[in-house]
Amino acid sequence: xxxxxxxxxxxxxxxxxxxxxxxxxxxxxxxxxxxxxxxxxxxxxxxxxxxxxxxxxxxxxxxxxxxxxxxxxxxxxxxxxxxxxxxxxxxxxxxxxxxxxxxxxxxxxxxxxxxxxxxxxxxxxxxxxxxxxxxxxxxxxxxxxxxxxxxxxxxxxxxxxxxxxxxxxxxxxxxxxxxxxxxxxxxxxxxxxxxxxxxxxxxxxxxxxxxxxxxxxxxxxxxxxxxxxxxxxxxxxxxxxxxxxxxxxxxxxxxxx
Amino acid sequence: xxxxxxxxxxxxxxxxxxxxxxxxxxxxxxxxxxxxxxxxxxxxxxxxxxxxxxxxxxxxxxxxxxxxxxxxxxxxxxxxxxxxxxxxxxxxxxxxxxxxxxxxxxxxxxxxxxxxxxxxxxxxxxxxxxxxxxxxxxxxxxxxxxxxxxxxxxxxxxxxxxxxxxxxxxxxxxxxxxxxxxxxxxxxxxxxxxxxxxxxxxxxxxxxxxxxxxxxxxxxxxxxxxxxxxxxxxxxxxxxxxxxxxxxxxxxxxxxxxxxxxxxxxxxxxxxxxxxxxxxxxxxxxxxxxxxxxxxxxxxxxxxxxxxxxxxxxxxxxxxxxxxxxxxxxxxxxxxxxxxxxxxxxxxxxxxxxxxxxxxxxxxxxxxxxxxxxxxxxxxxxxxxxxxxxxxxxxxxxxxxxxxxxxxxxxxxxxxxxxxxxxxxxxxxxxxxxxxxxxxxxxxxxxxxxxxxxxxxxxxxxxxxxxxxxxxxxxxxxxxxxxxxxxxxxxxxxxxxxxxxxxxxxxxxxxxxxxxxxxxxxxxxxxxxxxxxxxxxxxxxxxxxxxxxxxxxxxxxxxxxxxx
Numbered sequence: 001x002x003x004x005x006x007x008x009x010x011x012x013x014x015x016x017x018x019x020x021x022x023x024x025x026x027x028x029x030x031x032x033x034x035x036x037x038x039x040x041x042x043x044x045x046x047x048x049x050x051x052x053x054x055x056x057x058x059x060x061x062x063x064x065x066x067x068x069x070x071x072x073x074x075x076x077x078x079x080x081x082x083x084x085x086x087x088x089x090x091x092x093x094x095x096x097x098x099x100x101x102x103x104x105x106x107x108x109x110x111x112x113x114x115x116x117x118x119x120x121x122x123x124x125x126x127x128x129x130x131x132x133x134x135x136x137x138x139x140x141x142x143x144x145x146x147x148x149x150x151x152x153x154x155x156x157x158x159x160x161x162x163x164x165x166x167x168x169x170x171x172x173x174x175x176x177x178x179x180x181x182x183x184x185x186x187x188x189x190x191x192x193x194x195x196x197x198x199x200x201x202x203x204x205x206x207x208x209x210x211x212x213x214x215x216x217x218x219x220x221x222x223x224x225x226x227x228x229x230x231x232x233x234x235x236x237x238x239x240x241x242x243x244x245x246x247x248x249x250x251x252x253x254x255x256x257x
Numbered sequence: 258x259x260x261x262x263x264x265x266x267x268x269x270x271x272x273x274x275x276x277x278x279x280x281x282x283x284x285x286x287x288x289x290x291x292x293x294x295x296x297x298x299x300x301x302x303x304x305x306x307x308x309x310x311x312x313x314x315x316x317x318x319x320x321x322x323x324x325x326x327x328x329x330x331x332x333x334x335x336x337x338x339x340x341x342x343x344x345x346x347x348x349x350x351x352x353x354x355x356x357x358x359x360x361x362x363x364x365x366x367x368x369x370x371x372x373x374x375x376x377x378x379x380x381x382x383x384x385x386x387x388x389x390x391x392x393x394x395x396x397x398x399x400x401x402x403x404x405x406x407x408x409x410x411x412x413x414x415x416x417x418x419x420x421x422x423x424x425x426x427x428x429x430x431x432x433x434x435x436x437x438x439x440x441x442x443x444x445x446x447x448x449x450x451x452x453x454x455x456x457x458x459x460x461x462x463x464x465x466x467x468x469x470x471x472x473x474x475x476x477x478x479x480x481x482x483x484x485x486x487x488x489x490x491x492x493x494x495x496x497x498x499x500x501x502x503x504x505x506x507x508x509x510x511x512x513x514x515x516x517x518x519x520x521x522x523x524x525x526x527x528x529x530x531x532x533x534x535x536x537x538x539x540x541x542x543x544x545x546x547x548x549x550x551x552x553x554x555x556x557x558x559x560x561x562x563x564x565x566x567x568x569x570x571x572x573x574x575x576x577x578x579x580x581x582x583x584x585x586x587x588x589x590x591x592x593x594x595x596x597x598x599x600x601x602x603x604x605x606x607x608x609x610x611x612x613x614x615x616x617x618x619x620x621x622x623x624x625x626x627x628x629x630x631x632x633x634x635x636x637x638x639x640x641x642x643x644x645x646x647x648x649x650x651x652x653x654x655x656x657x658x659x660x661x662x663x664x665x666x667x668x669x670x671x672x673x674x675x676x677x678x679x680x681x682x683x684x685x686x687x688x689x690x691x692x693x694x695x696x697x698x699x700x701x702x703x704x705x706x707x708x709x710x711x712x713x714x715x716x717x718x719x720x721x722x723x724x725x726x727x728x729x730x731x732x733x734x735x736x737x738x739x740x741x742x743x744x745x746x747x748x749x750x751x752x753x754x755x756x757x758x759x760x761x762x763x764x765x766x767x768x769x770x771x772x773x774x775x776x777x778x779x780x781x782x783x784x785x786x787x788x789x790x791x792x793x794x795x796x797x798x799x800x801x802x803x804x805x806x807x808x809x810x811x812x813x814x815x816x817x818x819x820x821x
Contacts, residue, residue: 048663070667076664096570100581101581108566126558
């Protein structure tokens with residue numbers, strides 16, 4: 001489970017995320033949506049211990065990430081948007097190191113299984129510096145899933161993946177959640193979010209524009225009639241942005257008046 | 258559909274300056290850096306410069322009493338100093354040139370822009386100069402200014418002296434760049450970086466060994482003999498190594514200070530300019546190709562059979578997360594030529610130092626004892642020189658992969674301690690070997706022999722902890738290449754603190770040492786250590802070691818934990 005409570009992050013006078021609260025229950029895939037600079041990655045970075053909240057708390061499996069970091073970090077796996085890995089290690093060596101870090105039982109057989117799944121078995125003994133971006137992304141995904149964590153936190157997962165791997169990853173996330181685990185992902189790919197997310201939060205410039213299931217959001221924005229199948233989330237997303245813009249303008253007009 | 262023919266954009270009236278781009282980035286880094294760090298660095302610089310100016314002035318005053326012969330002695334000391342510093346630059350120039358010219362991250366951007374290759378090459382050679390020669394050049398500047406003021410040099414002499422100093426260090430950098438381009442061009446594909454770095458280290462070591470063959474200790478020996486001293490002073494009127502470029506620079510500087518423009522500056526200018534031009538000419542043909550070869554250097558050999566953990570990896574893993582982390586670091590070090598070449602530098606430095614110590618003949622036992630003890634401070638400086646390459650960058654070399662540790666179930670304390678324990682064996686063995694072998698070769702008594710060992714251990718612990726701690730407090734994960742990491746405000750502060758600690762460790766035990774050396778009749782064997790001052794000194798050293806080590810490490814992990 002993930003609990004974000006009144007999370008605010010400021011960089012000097014700039015407020016990147018403002019009073020954000022949401023809970024992700026086990027068994028679901030939760031999507032953080034938003035344009036560039038919406039605050040998705042800032043939120044994710046707070047959840048995985050890379051950015052300290054200015055105020056509020058972030059908890060994973062009941063552990064405050066900043067007060068009880070080791071227990072919290074044992075509970076999640078993290079897939080970053082850019083897969084920087086140790087180029088001078090082979091994939092097997094890196095994954096064994098991760099296995100030792102998280103005390104994964106039967107590491108070798110698990111690594112074999114994951115490499116096979118992502119068609120990386122032949123490359124397993126090669127240095128990661130020889131890998132393409134997509135192959136590195138696959139290794140980063142395996143590193144996050146190897147400990148079979150109760151919570152999976154993913155930042156823009158599909159960057160650099162080929163269509164086959166992208167479909168595999170979507171199915172993996174879904175399967176992970178279906179086994180009673182928690183998956184939180186950020187994306188600005190609306191089709192991806194629509195395909196696998198049970199609940200969504202739409203962010204814009206650090207503020208929540210809308211939250212709920214797809215049906216909740218459709219009801220709220222009056223887009224139940226939908227549009228073309230598959231782009232309805234896109235309609236919701238832009239409707240929310242328009243609402244926010246209209247509200248901001250009316251606030252400005254009131255202030256001037 | 259109609260297609261428009263491609264029209265090449267008109268080139269800008271003035272090509273953008275790469276140096277200005279770098280200077281802008283450097284300005285941003287400075288503005289965002291820790292202000293306390295800069296304040297400390299300025300303080301350290303003021304102390305060092307003041308001491309250097311004062312020491313130079315007093316030496317010139319003292320030697321000036323002997324007339325021109327005396328001041329000529331200073332000219333030769335200047336020459337030896339320039340030879341020593343330029344040999345240090347020569348030592349690291351080739352390996353630094355390889356990492357700066359070929360392994361910098363920004364090359365992916367620069368070499369794919371519509372820029373002439375020679376401009377990118379020029380920028381990288383300039384960066385190599387900064388990475389290898391900036392510190393020795395800064396060391397020289399107060400000295401040159403003091404000499405100029407002492408001799409009432411004309412105004413034009415100051416830029417000439419500065420140019421001579423720059424050319425002295427530019428020559429080995431030009432040579433390093435030339436060798437780097439050549440090596441990267443001819444090394445076998447698949448092992449370009451490894452082979453080039455290994456050859457670079459060997460060539461540099463060979464050059465330094467050739468310079469060492471000049472045996473400046475012979476001069477020290479003659480200075481100690483009053484009968485030979487006068488003859489030596491007369492001999493000193495002529496350069497000791499007339500064929501070495503630093504000797505030309507020395508003559509140029511000295512004569513400029515006297516208001517004369519010396520002809521040896523011309524060959525120095527021609528040499529440095531020639532080397533840089535030759536490197537640029539070669540680079541215009543081979544630089545981009547060599548860079549591409551370096552990128553292609555790892556050829557995959559696909560093999561589906563899984564390679565399991567070695568016995569060493571399994572053994573390290575028994576020590577928990579820290580053991581696994583230390584083994585991972587060892588593996589990365591041994592596979593990365595920019596890192597393992599530092600280990601070769603360690604061995605070479607220790608070798609040169611021990612050869613030098615063994616070659617210094619000191620007939621008077623008391624003087625030998627005191628010198629044998631004081632030289633431990635120099636050893637501390639050598640250990641610091643090693644630690645600034647191994648301990649200080651220990652965290653920074655995690656690079657952008659640090660997220661893996663930061664988001665993993667491992668504390669900042671475990672990371673810092675593991676890094677410390679990973680580097681400590683190298684610095685400890687180096688310190689102990691230098692301390693004990695030099696003590697043995699100088700035939701020091703039992704007390705001094707024991708204290709040499711203890712001070713070496715203390716230096717190794719505290720200096721390594723300072724390196725890892727300061728490096729963890731201000732890591733540089735986005736360095737374009739590893740050679741940059743030590744040349745930073747934090748790295749310079751680390752060198753200053755390490756030197757200060759080496760001196761402190763000596764001062765703590767100075768009294769029992771003095772008693773043991775000057776009054777061996779009253780303090781035979783280890784008895785000086787059993788006296789109250791000896792016991793207090795040992796307790797002081799133990800406390801300084803424990804507090805220095807733990808304090809530095811703790812500071813490192815607390816700051817690392819706060820890092821965002």
